[in-house]
Amino acid sequence: MSDYQLYHALGQGGPNDDPSNPNPSGQPVPPQFQQPGGPAPYQQTGANYNHNPQGQPQQYGNPQMGQPAPYQGQHDQGYATNPNQSGVSQDPGLASQMGGLGLGEAASHGRKKKKDRHAYHTVEAPGGSSAAFNGMPQGAVPASAYLNADPSAMPSAPGGQFMNQPVTPQMSQFPAAANAPFNPANPTSPVEFASRNGTADQAFGASVQTSAQGRVDPDQIPSVPRSRDAISQYYLSNVYPTFEHHLPPPASVAFVAFDQGNSSPKFTRLTMNNIPSTSDALQSTGLPLGLLLQPLAPLQAGELEIPVLDFGDVGPPRCHRCRAYINPFMVFRSGGNKFVCNMCNYANDVPPEYFCAITPQGARVDREQRPELMRGTVEFLVPKEYWSKEPVGIRWLFLIDVGQEAFNKGFLEAFCEGVMVALYGKDGSEDERKIPEGAKVGFVTFDKDIHFYNMNPALDQAQMLIMPDIEDPFLPLSDGLFVDPYEAKSNITSLLTQLPALFSQVKNPEPALLPTLTAALAALEKTGGKIVCSLSALPTWGPGRLFLRDDGKQHGDAEKKLFTTEHPGWRKVADKMVAAGVGVDFFLAAPGGGYLDIATIGHVSASTGGETFYYPNFVAPRDSAKLSQEIMHTVTRETGYQALMKVRCSNGLQISSYHGNFIQHTFGADIEFGVVDADKAMGAMFSYDGKLDAKLDAHFQSALLYTTASGQRRVRCSNVIASVSDNAKDCMKFVDQDAVYALIAKEAASKMTSNSLKDIRGALTEKNVDILAGYRKNFSGSHPPGQLVLPENLKEFSMYILGLIKSRAFKGGQEPTDRRVHDMRMIKSMGALELSLYLYPRMIPIHNLLPEDGFPDPESGHLRMPPSIRDSFSRVEEGGVYLIDNGQNCYLWMHAQTSPNLIVDLFGEDKDTLKSLDPFSSSLPVLQTHLSAQVRNILEYLKTMRGSKALTIQLARQGLDGAEYEFARLLVEDRNNEAQSYVDWLVHIHRHVQLELTGQRKKEDSGDNSIASNFAGLRPPYW
Template sequence: SGPVQSQMQFPSGYGSHPPNYGVPSGHYSQVPSKAAASHLDNQYRAGYYPTYYSAPAQNVMTPSVGTNVLNTQQSQQLYNKAPPHTVGSAEGPIQGAISSASYLHTSAQQSYSAFGNHYSTSVSSSVASQGFPLNSGHYTMPMVSSAMYPNVSYPAAAGSVYGQAFTSQSLPAVGQFKETNTFSSQSTSVPHSVQQHVPVGCNSTLSTTSSVQSVQDNLSRNLTGLAAKVNNQINTGGVDSSQPMHSVSQSVPFTKPGAGTSASSAVMSSLRTPAPSLSSQPRSSPSVTQSPESTLQEGMQYGGYVNNQASSAPAPLSSSSDDEEEDEEDEEAAIDSSSTTSSASPVLNNYDALEGGGYPETRSVTSSPVPAPSGPQTSKASKPFGHGYPTLQPGYQNAAPPTPVQPGNPGRHPGFQHYPQKYPSVNQLSSSLGGLSLQHSQQPESLRPVNLTQDRNILPVSSVPAPVPNLNSDLRKLNCSPDSFRCTLTNIPQTQALLNKAKLPLGLLLHPFRDLTQLPVITSSTIVRCRSCRTYINPFVSFIDQRRWKCNLCYRVNDVPEEFMYNPLTRSYGEPHKRPEVQNSTVEFIASSDYMLRPPQPAVYLFVLDVSHNAVEAGYLTIVCQSLLENLDKLPGDSRTRIGFITFDSTVQFYNLQEGLSQPQMLIVSDIDDIFLPTPDSLLVNLHESKELIKDLLNALPNMFTNTRETHSALGPALQAAFKLMSPTGGRISVFQTQLPSLGAGLLHSREDPNQRSSTKVVQHLGPATDFYKKLALDCSGQQTAVDLFLLSSQYSDLASLACMSKYSAGCIYYYPSFHCTHNPAQAEKLQKDLKRYLTRKIGFEAVMRIRCTKGLSIHTFHGNFFVRSTDLLSLANVNPDAGFAVQMSIEESLTDTSLVCFQTALLYTSSKGERRIRVHTLCLPVVSSLADVYAGADVQAVVCLLANMAVDRSVSSSLSDARDALVNAVVDSLAAYMSTASNLQQSMLIAPNSLKLFPLYILALLKQKAFRTGMSTRLDDRVYAMCQMKSQPLVHLMKMIHPNLYRIDKLIDESTIHVNDRVVPQPPLQKLSAEKLTREGAFLMDCGSIFYIWIGKNCDNNFIKDVLGYPDYASVPQKMTQLPEVDALSSERTRSFISWLRDSRPLSPVLQVIKDENPAKTDFFQHLIEDRTEAAFSYYEFLLNIQQQICK
């Protein structure tokens, strides 16, 4: 009959700023990095680094225990250092052995109950002293100090059901240990409050056959030996050791008042390492829930900029979270399962009651007893496997390569009846993949060595495909599409040590809500999930028999519900393995009331419009109002859809659109210091009931402020009013701003120095000037409201500050520099097309997303626009199909007992029709034990996109130069590690595996992108917007932004073609991004993602110009041409067909711009030719020589 649904009571003042609301003075907290790596092999041991890894305290709302976070090197390595103490290396004062005194052993108790995201855990760890400096042959960077947030506290209102405030006085006592600086011989007393669990088995011996053991030993020695010379540095910023320690306190949300938990944060400063790096080896606690700081990002993590390290926000208003999704399921599970919880355990909060927790049975070291599984549960070494197939060697624990099982003589596990199944199970696959090593057979194409300095034509003729995981063909068919779910390594290393040796980042690129042409929707009343880790049933689980299935993430045996025995597709009974949930890796469930804390919200849209003199002059109001009129009936929603409008200049204007009025009423509030809603009940109206009044307002708005002389902009007060108006329901706020806010709360001052735009040294003000917009976004997120920003500005508008309103509320940012409806028609056209997509695309409200992975893997950093509610749960007030996310991962425990790992993301949201839905994606990848296999499975585009996200964070938390150096070091270290495994290589050769041959080219392209380029005039807002895009774009669109595609289009008739919807589409080959490929006789199309450039050579054939451009010759082509005419000629038809095909592949329609030699826009075009040398940047060949020189140091 389902669980009993408790009714939540919300205090009347919920969502407004609590009393004593502390606001941090800075925007981005300094992100602690890993402990300084010493030059010892112990660096690769699980216990070398503290295992806790935390998300910023101000960005996490979860019951947790105190955690100590070490602020270490300002610049280190992107992933991890090579083992500094290498074979044959001499130990000196810098490369010394770590004594036992350099480790600190602490302990802490953490309670967390099963099924409720609360399970007791006692963990311990060894924390290495940070007194061992890093030495690098790449760069020596100066010391940089970064400020931390001051004390922040969010006390809850009296009687609030969401929790109580915690202050530093309530924190547990912290221990102290001495940190020794070997450079200065000084000792610093550092607080350390929690002992972390040390993952076991990180140094376990890789399982290989005896025939290749010696080869792998040689590879390991070569790699280790090189590591002494080449140090991989890419890590987060640290702080000067003289900086004081700051503590951060925050309130933790609960379902019931009175439940107590403690949270502490201690930040230790230490020396910065000599060379920058984007990320370090994460320190992850095995516990699913960690202290707020326990998810602080290391390495190239850039504070709140990417990981939404926001101060605590009010607990969410609604039940729309993946946390909700699991927590309600957990409540349901708790009905017939018992668990023991310590009396000190925190009570479930709203979100953690719906989406559920992690591994209460498997992760706790001293957890309380859990109920026995419904079926026989064996030890890990003898787990039964089957998935409806004859039992083979256990797929998740084959320590040695299993012997292939003959299909004709299947082995059977005693005691289990087996059922036929269409596809092989994970366990069958495991038997054939368990001993997989690419070195056993002929070398695959992905490992073919490529001499980068000699082979100049490495760019493929067509787009680079995603690598295919080395899986059984049947499982490969079932695997998730790389367009939705992609991993940087399609072969997962068996241990963290092996991952460290490869010098490549492990992470996921997600596009969870993308538009799909085919999506299985499950309407069954029963959603089958693992009772332990809450994983949704998927194609990679194992059916032991007809009544039991084994989870592919935590290995628990679960019962098959009676309802699941019936297959609605085949209308048959007794074949659960043929259900659509088990045949599709991407599915969507219609959620029941168990996944709701309140009735699903209606679609609510509020438009906040700048009507100052600057806005009227730009002319954007006409375009916005016209687009709204055209798409009013297409807004996603149902009969409950509501809409409202606010305009502002030096005052704030509201519009009464209540049904029954003869015309809209304007209500002006001039007291911007004490903003209020004049008629709260009539400002958001039903779209269908008041449609005529809404149309009247949209027709009148462009002319209402024509003669205004108000030059000021009270954006802050208008947003405060919008928040008050939207708080009761949640929804979407669309803000249109044209200048720097100059009045009231949130006013900003110009920080850009035009003379510093071309600086090659320090780029300042990449972070916000005030916390007002960030705090407002957190308040909005707590009330399930997202804020989307449209910035249409001709001058500096401090996007670094304004962008916070969208980044922390899961909103979107659109930027139109130099916007003017008549003087810049290209931007006006782009706004019109973007609005059409924006207003009509699918939208999800009050959403949450959780990512789960096979036991042994852990998530430690998120990238994108969202609010981190707990260590693995993202709160998304709105979710849209154009948003992408990135995740950094680490290997917490050795994966020697499994040959396959799986990742699953679950997105719980409310559709515009008021349905609660859960979209689930599941990805399966093989585990490998050799370094060659790791390189063979590298996905170079995913690696580059993840590094771009990390570099953005590093730019904000540290400096742009550190981020650039870290990107270069990422290439140096990975290629050096690969070359160390190969024999007979000459020093004059720069060799990369075929899978990584484009790595240096893509990194060079990234360095020349607006976000990271130096020595070239770049407006600050342009740079910040490029960084925002990198944080929120899906991989497919981000790659076009990083490395555009260049095609020759004056000879499309001769090219091969494809047929799409009865349309013939030419497929010209890709050209190198170099001027040497441009000819005066040709015409070229450059696809930069958001803009198309058509470059016309001076001697281009007049027939092409006439047929395609519609002009008789080159001289008559106008300077600002943005449209191609429809001419009845084959070349015109083919060109327009090709461009239309490219446009159809992306959500936002790019603007087209025709470029001639004398056109001012040609500068932008030539800046995208990244293989050519510029005054401030290497050519591609020079960059390769630079990489080779650093490797040979």
């Protein structure tokens, strides 16, 4: 495959350029800097993929049933077949009542043609609508929406700061007064707001009645795909300025953030960017107050690099009372001799070496030359007093299972190849370093015995040292275990190539994992580092041997005991690793999908901040590519070790809990990681210990102390600011939906070891009801009782909660314990982007792509992505082919009547039927066809929108492949996974909201009993 460019290059254009935008703004588009777009990816010589010779898109339909109707490219024409074509009758009475479910359209009483809705919603301004800007092209916000308004403190024109600037311009931030209010620029009057967004008395609502004869139109309920696609178009040509706009873009949208002193939402997301001043006001909303943190999140092309600052032996300036680090919101006074902490309001003396005069407005003269006073996220090099041990380049220790199962299933060979690719590239000839200077690697193999390897470059080949005494493991060598991978390249490649043959005749069936981890800890104890360990069988040999605990018959309270480990040896090793600054990533391949006791094994990786990559039914031809890519990602992503984190907040707030994969020894203590990487996220929940002053702002600062892979001890600080309001109604306008459901999910996952799954599902349902009932009761104004009123910023929240209830971690019914525990720990460490896809997968039809889909736009250079569709089998067409990606796996589902022409265009001329395809293929061949280039370009784009899991395709041919069951499970809007359909779920939630409003609601323990609601399945499920 040829090289390709990222498809998020900044171009020109904005919401006003969208001809389908029903709410165009009268303002001119602010000037934006632009980046030239490259040629179309995968444009092979001699092939023209950018136009169709006939001028029409190639359509692939059912050869027996005729061609399915192509998409017309119009917004909200359904993205799918007409509901009446699938045999679903529509009741005119209820359908007319439900017409009001459209965005910004009151309930109507007559049958009307479906309105051409767009994602630019018309909602009520005073009642908690999304007045805040989050990328949706809408009018400016009324001044009343922003408390503490101070227009003179902000740039004169939003977006103007980007005029004639390079891709990474220097910002001139306003000189802030002490505890300056945090407000966007250029607020507008309520009259202007109403003129741009329609009348203020319209509500996002629906007339929901539980009648067995009526049916709700699923097209009228909030659509996750439509919301994602609409906002993503805006951020293709616009930058997100972190201080001017209160509401961040959705997590699933690619955007370029410009750090203006408030940290990018890629690093930090607050659940509420306008915070109630009292605990009672927060409780009336039902929302959690918390911070989602991904401190080492990767940056996108065009974003400013994180500045690294060195203050020498004295270290960075800090508040003497609360120990907060210097940041843009600390204010200097007394001629520059004092700085006031924005967390605790303590006036500190400025160190002599840091002194600088201030302007009459109170800003330091050198402010613009001080990144710590201009940027929301910075890194400080710290002196020796911050060291736990001498920092060195990270040590990678690969522990390779060479037992019988690993050899038989090809896992050993695939893992060795993956390590070589991670270090030296696919053909082994790449000289570019994959790991930084100073980093070293070592190798250990194990079955019943443990084998260390002396990789000294002076040796002709690696030397094996066997340690048979696994009862008391020790380190048999000190020199030669860790080497520079490029100095010892010949020894390393020779060893990894020969390992499968070397152990082909040994085949010990029982690996001794815990003794191997103990020996690895001894090797890394002095320096810290990271262990990458493969395992393909239940470790039943030696100390810490495990047994088959899951017999499939334990449910309820007994089942939760299987979600954790009770083995003291494994807990002890995990604690020692964290103390030594060591973390573990596991690559687990279950024998035939059998039991591995991930609850015990994964406890080590979860406690140390590592990750578990799980292949429940590993098949080498299909899964080797995915394994190789994930090993490479593990080694090359930004990684730190010996890590501590602390979150500080303003007076009046306090940390109530942390959620994630780490160790916290006592309540209120710092959270500790053996390792931390770019994909890991954690949540911090806050509670009130007083009343917040609405005249001041609330401030939050996270500080991650860690050692980089190159061997530098640093602190990464991220600073977030939020306004404070006495009116909780105003706070509903600035809710971050992604942060809300992410923190709820992490909190629910942390309770799996103490609460039953039924109770957790019930609690999630109750939380959903509490939030919607609180909004309806306190903030939404007067609406008919039968109307379901959803907050504008939480329109899709109920769908995400339903996706969480349907996830493997929490779903009802039978589910292997290993799968549950793996997904539970994965949820605890997921970032916002990865969790968004996990709860609502992206599904794209590829059988009716337009000719320009999958190629860069000739004007902007951005890849034209086809619209995604709802995750429902009702949207699947006869003869259709669909990609569905949940951020963990990507399935290519092919209808039984898929056109032979499509199969040939995707897989080659020798493949013209579904049965002729290789069921174990994991990628598409590079063909000189228009469709092949389109789909491969789309897949390359999807690779940029993921977390730690590699993207390879898995075929799911209707009626042929077992992966078809996985495809069906991902259709989260249908009735499946022991839970309701999306429509039934909204009806169920609305019924409980009505009961809450009338005072008749009883807390339920689970939503399971309401699966058979009065509404029959509106759309036929997959089966």
